[in-house]
Amino acid sequence: MSTSAPNGRIGETLLEVKGLKKYFPIQRGLLRRTVGYVKAVDDVSLYVREGETLGLVGESGCGKTTASRCIIRLYEPTAGQVLFKTRALSPDGSPQVVNLLELNREQMNRVREEIAMIFQDPINSLNPRMTVSDIIAEPMVIHGKYQKGVSEERIIELLRRVGLRPDHLRRYPHEFSGGQRQRIGIARALALNPRLVLCDEPVSALDVSIQAQTLNLLQDLQQEFKLSYIFVAHDLSVVQHISDRVAVMYVGKVVEMAGSEELYANPLHPYTEALLSAVPKPDPLYKSDRIIMQGDVADPSNPPKGCYFHPRCQYAIDLCRQKTPEFRELKPDHWVACHRAEELKLRGI
């Protein structure tokens, strides 16, 4: 089992993604002929257990946001499976594992009650023409669960829970600071009592002190409502802080996945190692011996042969240039896609 489950709050697998792919066609010319594909998500496999946080890290353009949006079918994936243990589809509320990609529109909408999203940009993710009360009520209205009186009570309760005041109800988003807006977004995500929340860079647009408040709030809400999070971010320190397990993505693929302490202490993939070494440490006496990655991130419309990371990898051998490494469980609950994972002695934090 997971190494970072001290209090037993983590349960069985809630979501499992297998071989997820999302290719965006590149169209050219008058007839919009497809001349190629951007492989934004290229064979992603991961899982989330009940009550845990899976961090999804990677540099910009690595496909982490696209992958999270494919899970809730904001984008239709090209291939793969998204297995989710839902209670919304059976009449008595008993759990049932379904492939979200096979559901029809009506069934999918019912499952959406159980999966919510929090977005990065606290300015753009709230409709500027709607009041706070309308914004938080919207998921209930969409699902036909809005009842006058009862739902208003619930909205006030949600507002209180995220640290806002009931008199904020009739205000508009532009009257709030970034941190407060993100709290409104969190309240909206909780409106339908979800079990899985996809957090897409929820704190990267916030100031340091507000970031800490928001992270604490997310952790408290997780305990209180037994939420599972997929936490998409590029900031490795934030991800380590909030995550039980972490998956590292590079050019559309998950290259490594493990419990967060295990991953940060004993990385098995050279990309993880390089990324960790590049994080600026808030310590002026820290002696940096950074690993310099050569060149730029691979182009997802024209990735290199073999392992996508090999042109930048200091440990690359001929095998890496020819054969795509398999994503395998090298140690219990520690997955990696690297040919040389067994022999390399990589440096963690």
Add this chain to the structure above:
Amino acid sequence: MTLTAQETAPTTTDGREVLLEVQDLKVEFNIRGGVIKAVDGLTFDIKRGQTVGIIGESGCGKSVTARAILRMVPKPGRITGGRILYYRRPRHPKPGQPQDLQVIDLTTVDPDGELIRQIRGGEIAMIFQEPMSSLTPVYTAGTHINEAVSLHRLLPLKKLGDQMAETIMAYRHVTREEAREIAVQMLRRVGIPKPEQRVDSYPHQLSGGQRQRVMIAIALSTEPSMLIADEPTTALDVSIEAQILDIMRELQRTANMAIMFITHNLGVIASMAEEIVVMYMGKQVERAKVVDLFYNPKHPYTKALLQSVPRLGPKTGQRLASIEGMVPDPLNLPTGCVFHPRCPAFMPGKCDKIVPRWNQVGENHWARCLLYEE
């Protein structure tokens, strides 16, 4: 506006010469609803070849300070007090002649005049966050070109080599061919692969990290004596950020350039700056050497800020120490110490009544807090 011509600039105990001295700077914005004191009584100096970091959260006045130095405070803001003394040395003094040092108070310079245009971009260069996103469609083509020359913004639809050559020619007496040659050299120095070919490409053909490196190349191609870097790596990934910080450090060493580094990222500032100024709501709350600030912070705000960042390494606790509450409304600042409503060391009857002074709390270490007053 030359105040005096003197032989030497003030020097510090370690013998380094002061380049820029900001004294009690005040910048105010007169908007409907009142006056925002964006910068209120800022005092610090930068020596030649030194990096000073300015940290604080959004709205604390750090970017306004940078703009005030270059006399580019956007309307309706204006400098209402203080001095910004710039000790200007001629770029290429003839051998044997005394180095004629000019002291210029930048707050009294005509913001549209010839003098500030020589200084801005040429002697004090500036780089911003991700350069393409700073292009907005509402600017007309004319403003782009003028701004680009002085602020080193990248124009779309124009070859890099041409943009760089124009900037270089605006500040250095070189021919177009020489300027282009300098451009290629600078691109190579900042680590752009195949610079001879890259000078003929357009900004949109570059990745975000490459564009930022090009911006640094442009800013440094005029051989400035000081670089103002306003969140230069915030929009970039860690691996590219690390590369860019390396480039800046390297160029600083070789060219003895001073850097004013503005950021909210404590990790970045720890590895870059020698001295740090912490700002909160337009006020300077603490100033110290970087090691003192990180290991022995005095002001409660600095302490809280340092504790609220998650750190890599073995997990220590479950929760982050966070600063309670929100940043106050700049039109309606708290009385006394502006930080008192959020301060963990709040002393009732004192902090909400008395405005703290700028107290020396150690060697080269100041804090604006009543804990250190009688």
Add this chain to the structure above:
Amino acid sequence: MAVATAPLAVPAKRKPISQSYWSLVWYRFKKNKLGVFGGVVLIVLYVSFTLIPEFLAPYALENRSSFAEAPPTAIRFVDAQGQLQAPFVYGLERRIDPVKRLRTWVDDTERKYPVRLFVQGDEYLFLGLIPMNVHLFGIDADPREARIFLLGADALGRDYLTRILYGGRLSLLIGLIGQFLTLVLGVTLGVISGYYGGAVDMFVQRFTEFLAAFPNIPLFMALSAAIPAFWSPIAVYFMLTVILAFLNWGGLARQVRGLVLSLREREYALAAKSFGASDWRIMFRHLMPGTMSHVIVIATLSIPGMILAETALSWLGLGLRPPLTSWGTLLQDAATVRAIRFTPWLLWVVPPILVTIFAYNMLGDGLRDALDPYSGR
């Protein structure tokens, strides 16, 4: 269990009442004096031309008289003896110039008629409901022997001021109604086209291009010829507005589509989608309101075009036909060499058209400044 809520340490003392987007817009708009002036002028124009022209006009629209082509009547304060009097007008006497063979009108200084406010005259329905016969001003006289023509009379002896007032009703309303239809068509198709993209977008875009590329005058002649001759003038009038709207929605649809394309990627649209909102809800609850500020500006600035189009088409004889009276049909009467030479007062229809168009442009500019998405908050 620890609760991570952060109570607001500094209570917000400012702004006790929430300000919606539109109240901010109103605040900014109020500061634009020219825009407010345009708005006030328009209100005055619409009230006087569409609501109460019957009351303002001294006669009924079709009240003919024998005073054909009488020039504007002078209101006098001094009589022939040089004595100051209450305002009055002289009676008119017809003269035939035997040489030029022209009919002219001269003042008959023997007959004096005082000008009064709130005189009784032709019957009408006030606001279309209340029967009344009081007019704002007029003269105390039998309408068969003397009349007051402030702006002259036309060939049938009808008061031209009355005709301009009544004509404004059709012209001003055709702008509003036509623009409303344009908005409905343009916004709906623009939102759908921008949101769905693909084949739908392709079809709508090609169709607007087809409309834009089609020469307007022949198209209009064809459409106008298609209106059966036996239709009542009112039916023709509505058909005309529909035709104008149909010709105009393309441009608006393109602009709305462009806005929707950018709004569609906003995270709030994605957020609604992630909760399972229907396409309909995303389009009309989230995307369309975001385009409204632009749409209002575009609409305000293009109403004058509608009014001018009606005027131009009626002048060409393609639009409204007598007996309907609009500024366009009036202009048709005025736009002959003979009219300009002998009855130049018929050109008095031009100033109200100009004032309306200027007022709309001022209002539109004011609104654009107030709604300007780039000016920040």
